[in-house]
Amino acid sequence: MANKLLVSTNLEDDSLYKHINALDQDGQPLELWAITERLLTIVLNGREAVTAMTIGDHPECLAVGFLLNQRLLEPDDVITSIKTDMEDGIVLVEADMPDRNTDETPKRRIHTSGCALGTLFGGVMESLDEITLDQQQTLRSSDLRNAVRKIEAIPSLHKKTGSVHRCVLCEDDQPLIYMEDVGRHNAIDKIAGYMHLNGIDKAHKYIYATGRLTSEVIIKTAIMGIPVLVSRSGFSALGIELARQTGLTLIGRCRGRNYQLLSGSERVIFDSPESEPHQDKTA
Amino acid sequence: MANKLLVSTNLEDDSLYKHINALDQDGQPLELWAITERLLTIVLNGREAVTAMTIGDHPECLAVGFLLNQRLLEPDDVITSIKTDMEDGIVLVEADMPDRNTDETPKRRIHTSGCALGTLFGGVMESLDEITLDQQQTLRSSDLRNAVRKIEAIPSLHKKTGSVHRCVLCEDDQPLIYMEDVGRHNAIDKIAGYMHLNGIDKAHKYIYATGRLTSEVIIKTAIMGIPVLVSRSGFSALGIELARQTGLTLIGRCRGRNYQLLSGSERVIFDSPESEPHQDKTA
Numbered sequence: 001m002a003n004k005l006l007v008s009t010n011l012e013d014d015s016l017y018k019h020i021n022a023l024d025q026d027g028q029p030l031e032l033w034a035i036t037e038r039l040l041t042i043v044l045n046g047r048e049a050v051t052a053m054t055i056g057d058h059p060e061c062l063a064v065g066f067l068l069n070q071r072l073l074e075p076d077d078v079i080t081s082i083k084t085d086m087e088d089g090i091v092l093v094e095a096d097m098p099d100r101n102t103d104e105t106p107k108r109r110i111h112t113s114g115c116a117l118g119t120l121f122g123g124v125m126e127s128l129d130e131i132t133l134d135q136q137q138t139l140r141s142s143d144l145r146n147a148v149r150k151i152e153a154i155p156s157l158h159k160k161t162g163s164v165h166r167c168v169l170c171e172d173d174q175p176l177i178y179m180e181d182v183g184r185h186n187a188i189d190k191i192a193g194y195m196h197l198n199g200i201d202k203a204h205k206y207i208y209a210t211g212r213l214t215s216e217v218i219i220k221t222a223i224m225g226i227p228v229l230v231s232r233s234g235f236s237a238l239g240i241e242l243a244r245q246t247g248l249t250l251i252g253r254c255r256g257r258n259y260q261l262l263s264g265s266e267r268v269i270f271d272s273p274e275s276e277p278h279q280d281k282t283a
Numbered sequence: 284m285a286n287k288l289l290v291s292t293n294l295e296d297d298s299l300y301k302h303i304n305a306l307d308q309d310g311q312p313l314e315l316w317a318i319t320e321r322l323l324t325i326v327l328n329g330r331e332a333v334t335a336m337t338i339g340d341h342p343e344c345l346a347v348g349f350l351l352n353q354r355l356l357e358p359d360d361v362i363t364s365i366k367t368d369m370e371d372g373i374v375l376v377e378a379d380m381p382d383r384n385t386d387e388t389p390k391r392r393i394h395t396s397g398c399a400l401g402t403l404f405g406g407v408m409e410s411l412d413e414i415t416l417d418q419q420q421t422l423r424s425s426d427l428r429n430a431v432r433k434i435e436a437i438p439s440l441h442k443k444t445g446s447v448h449r450c451v452l453c454e455d456d457q458p459l460i461y462m463e464d465v466g467r468h469n470a471i472d473k474i475a476g477y478m479h480l481n482g483i484d485k486a487h488k489y490i491y492a493t494g495r496l497t498s499e500v501i502i503k504t505a506i507m508g509i510p511v512l513v514s515r516s517g518f519s520a521l522g523i524e525l526a527r528q529t530g531l532t533l534i535g536r537c538r539g540r541n542y543q544l545l546s547g548s549e550r551v552i553f554d555s556p557e558s559e560p561h562q563d564k565t566a
Contacts, residue, residue: 163517
């Protein structure tokens, strides 16, 4: 079992932030750091998959993770080369893979049918139906609480610049892969890409993130085969519905001991009895 | 001058939230409300413009505001009909308008040129260059502070369900148009659509929002011709750069008296001297 942080944001990389001269509410000078946003185009076998707005670190992880989580690339496909040009903002991924019909994007709407959830998400719901998440995996509340404490202690863009989302792959009470980005989707895609490129097994892992638990993040987590997703933030009704259909354990508004368990309670061991003040319901 | 709230979220509309049975951190039952997310397709003159994930209120405002802010529709174009079918999740907008070349989406990347900001955003930067924001408009810190107090007192999905962004059109210390959505882009588009459909003039107005001040929100505000944008949240370096190029007054991390003034300080009158504790830098 891994027992230390494998990767986190490299704060030495000064392309990730810019120095800003501002004023405070009294008109007094204020020096700040602001997060970089830049465009990155991801190309698979010569075909543009997406142009995303990102902070720009771990471009290979973002590219591979995005392609995997959109199911444009399957885990068994052999990646033969990844070329990154951050000057031009492009990642070229080449892979040996069967010719799949990628005309249907995952969220492509089926106009002719009704508006039940299953038809709205068409292909993605079919994908989720194929996924079987580990039913035996457990999560101790005490481990989660300790993991959150360790995560808060990691030097981060969150502390330096703000305005980023964090996404962390954990095992027991240990953060393993810590990624940040302006888009919460990018942060989770970087986790997926790092896991794939470094052969990190999904067994016994869970994700702690800071963004809201909306449908997209839940779909990505399920496609990654990770059975537990925890967020510091809130959730949508559709996110909960998707988690319940997929058998994903979903926890919202978690800032340590207190949280709201929305789906998959059978995996949770409630062993963190000490009380703490309740968090803000509307966070 | 308008002196009261014209529109806010209708909390009587129970399609906007769902009742959720959950557990707390001790395994005890917890009853919650979760925000609805649904797909809405916006069609202009028979052509699909976008399918957005939204909470579903004010669909006509969202559709018209989106089309205006993407410059697919110009303010002078005459809207001849708007048909909404929330069952099928579609808004059909018909307008008398010249045949414009809409093949180039605003953020279409120019692959062949360098990565300077002006080329990255191609068409949008050209649009922004055409915009002249009112240089005479002022904002008193005391008015902003009072407006934020009034905004916090408005009954909202933010308080009932969390997980939504708020966007408010204000004049002096008065909130006028209050919109919420899961996407901060949708909330500002709804403001633009409401203003257009109800003939609300942009003169002397400013926007207070809760989402991060990233490039997209700044571009939308500039296209709306609103010269002041304030957010409760942080910002990106690119957002600040765009605001400075456009002459937009940009204020971040504003939760009442304290804030960070990032661009366009000539419009601000610093008249709110009483001190309050500093807010969290990383919000």
